[in-house]
Amino acid sequence: MSRRIEIELTSKRDDGTWTWRAAGAREPKGVVVDSLVPSGTAVHAVVRAEVESDLDGTRVLSIALPKQKAEKSNTLQLLPNEKPFEAVTKQLSKKDRDNKRGRRNKKSPGAGKPSRPRFETPPEVPMRPKPKRLKAGRSHVDEVLAALPEAQRTIAEKVLQGGIPAVRAAVEEQNKQAVADGKEKIPTEGLTMMAEQLLPKLRVAEWRDRAEAADKIISDIDLRDLRFVVVASDDPVIARDESTRQLATQLKLALTDRQKTELDNWLQDIRTAVEVGRVVRALKLSSQPPKAGVPFPPDLALQLAAATSASLTTDAPSERWITVLEAAAFSPIRAQVIPPRPADVVTADLTKTVTRLGVLMPQIAALYGIEVDPKAPAPRPLRVQRDPKATKTGKPFKKDASAKVSSAKEKKSTEMTSQEVTSPESDNEPETPDVESSKKDDDAPTDTVSS
Numbered sequence: 398m399s400r401r402i403e404i405e406l407t408s409k410r411d412d413g414t415w416t417w418r419a420a421g422a423r424e425p426k427g428v429v430v431d432s433l434v435p436s437g438t439a440v441h442a443v444v445r446a447e448v449e450s451d452l453d454g455t456r457v458l459s460i461a462l463p464k465q466k467a468e469k470s471n472t473l474q475l476l477p478n479e480k481p482f483e484a485v486t487k488q489l490s491k492k493d494r495d496n497k498r499g500r501r502n503k504k505s506p507g508a509g510k511p512s513r514p515r516f517e518t519p520p521e522v523p524m525r526p527k528p529k530r531l532k533a534g535r536s537h538v539d540e541v542l543a544a545l546p547e548a549q550r551t552i553a554e555k556v557l558q559g560g561i562p563a564v565r566a567a568v569e570e571q572n573k574q575a576v577a578d579g580k581e582k583i584p585t586e587g588l589t590m591m592a593e594q595l596l597p598k599l600r601v602a603e604w605r606d607r608a609e610a611a612d613k614i615i616s617d618i619d620l621r622d623l624r625f626v627v628v629a630s631d632d633p634v635i636a637r638d639e640s641t642r643q644l645a646t647q648l649k650l651a652l653t654d655r656q657k658t659e660l661d662n663w664l665q666d667i668r669t670a671v672e673v674g675r676v677v678r679a680l681k682l683s684s685q686p687p688k689a690g691v692p693f694p695p696d697l698a699l700q701l702a703a704a705t706s707a708s709l710t711t712d713a714p715s716e717r718w719i720t721v722l723e724a725a726a727f728s729p730i731r732a733q734v735i736p737p738r739p740a741d742v743v744t745a746d747l748t749k750t751v752t753r754l755g756v757l758m759p760q761i762a763a764l765y766g767i768e769v770d771p772k773a774p775a776p777r778p779l780r781v782q783r784d785p786k787a788t789k790t791g792k793p794f795k796k797d798a799s800a801k802v803s804s805a806k807e808k809k810s811t812e813m814t815s816q817e818v819t820s821p822e823s824d825n826e827p828e829t830p831d832v833e834s835s836k837k838d839d840d841a842p843t844d845t846v847s848s
Contacts, residue, residue, distance in 0.1 A: 399448065399458055400447070400449075400450075401445060401446070401447050402446060403420040403443055403444070403445055403446070403463075404419055404420055404443070404444060404446045404457070404460075405418055405421075405441060405443050406429075406438060406441065406444065407440070408440055413430070414430055415430075415431065416428055416429075417429055417446070417457065425450070425454070425455040427454060427455055427457065429446075429457040429460070433457060433460050434460055435460060435462055443463065444460050444461065444462055444463060445460070445461050445463055447460075447461075519673050519674035519675050520674075522666075522669055522675055525666070528617055528618060528619040529614050529617045529618055529619065530618075530622060531607065531610055531611055531614075531618060531622035531623075531625075531626070533603075533606045533607040533610040534606050534609075534610060535606060536606060537601075537602035537605045537606050538599065538602045538603055538606060541598050541599060541602045545595070549591060552564060552591055552592050553592075553595050556592050556595055556596055556599055557599055557603065561589060561592055561596065564588060564592040565585065565589060568583055568585045568589075597634045600632065600634050600635060601635055601638045601640070601641060604629055604630065604632075604641065605644070607626050608626050608648060609644070611648060612647065615648075618655075620655060620659060620687055620688075623651070623652050623655065624652065626648060627648050627649055627652050630649070656688050659687035659688075660686075660687050663682065663686060664694065664697065667682050667683055667697060670682065671697075671700055674704075676701075676704050676721060676724075677721060679701055679704070680701070680725050680728045683701060683729055684727045684728045693730070699733070701728075702730045702733035705721060705725055705730070706734055706735055706736050706737075709721055709734075709736040709740075710736075711737075711738050711740060711741050712740075713740060714740075714742065715743065715744040715746060715747040716746075718747055718750075722751065722754055722758065723750065723754070723778075723779060726754040726757045726776075726778075727757070731758050734758065734760075735760055736761070736764065738764075739764050748765070748767070751767055752767055752769075753776050754776060755767055755769035756771075756775050757776070
């Protein structure tokens with residue numbers, strides 16, 4: 398089968414034949430008769446040839462000159478002009494917004510209504526790094542277990558899991574199985590006595606693991622974990638051991654320093670949040686003191702209460718009222734939050750929130766004309782939970798405000814919130830319930846507020 402390639406005529410022999418080779422290559426090559434070469438073709442010319450290859454080599458069947466590029470025609474000639482050059486300028490006229498997209502130049506039905514207030518997002522405040530939770534090792538516990546006989550090691554594991562009650566429960570379960578199988582029961586007194594003998598060593602080893610792990614991250618550890626370790630050091634079993642006294646003293650001094658540092662940082666964060674306008678964040682921080690029973694400074698209480706009352710304006714949307722009231726209800730300054738007037742637009746959700754928080758903030762309930770039962774239990778803070786169906790999207794959802802709580806929780810909440818801050822001059826502030834912080838910025842505008 399023939400094919401077309403470009404060949405170069407390398408030379409012309411005396412007998413009238415031409416030698417050739419593939420253009421730009423050494424192979425293939427051969428000889429072509431003069432009758433196939435177009436007239437006027439010179440040596441080293443590149444032409445298009447139709448060749449055929451077989452066992453004897455490549456033969457040239459025909460040769461044609463390459464196509465010449467056509468000269469450009471119909472071109473415009475630029476002639477010089479002696480006139481000075483003047484730039485072309487344009488000015489766009491303003492379009493009528495009413496006529497845009499075919500709208501009629503008529504007054505819309507809602508043109509006379511007042512526009513919704515614009516909520517400006519306050520500037521960001523740098524967040525402090527999250528404290529590290531305690532992750533204790535098992536080096537000392539493993540040493541105690543390795544020194545025990547194999548028969549006592551199983552009992553020691555049960556003691557570590559749940560103490561003496563766990564050992565008794567395991568023996569009772571094993572005796573029930575033995576009776577069902579027709580075997581003899583295991584004596585409970587002997588195993589319980591063995592567990593009581595192992596308990597002091599295991600307690601000391603377990604505490605040392607926790608204390609050494611806390612000492613490694615003493616500057617970043619969560620105060621709750623550090624307090625747990627320090628309080629456990631007062632256990633007589635641990636305090637009698639000489640190996641724990643020095644470490645316990647060191648942790649107590651570190652706890653005192655950390656509490657002072659965390660208290661200063663807590664007050665500074667609240668002041669910074671109030672100064673930049675992050676009222677919701679300041680309210681949530683005020684309900685989470687680093688130490689229970691810490692009195693709230695009177696000057697800061699007045700400043701935070703004034704900022705909270707100022708944020709509850711009459712033209713603010715109901716979503717903003719709900720967010721601020723949920724944060725203020727569990728703050729030590731909740732009694733000092735007195736807005737001048739209620740919101741212009743009162744939705745069903747806002748009424749529901751005011752009714753639920755009326756026990757903690759009766760002045761807000763009176764502002765909206767809602768009667769509150771003084772014997773009603775105090776509500777619990779709303780917790781941010783994650784919807785199992787929304788795990789793919791990662792969007793949390795808030796628990797319904799009308800969700801029922803157990804009577805025990807209501808009683809505990811009533812005891813924790815029975816005392817309120819009535820004036821900033823009070824020396825003692827009540828302990829407020831812990832409010833679970835959310836990653837969502839509640840000071841930012843909500844979805845229904847135009848930004």
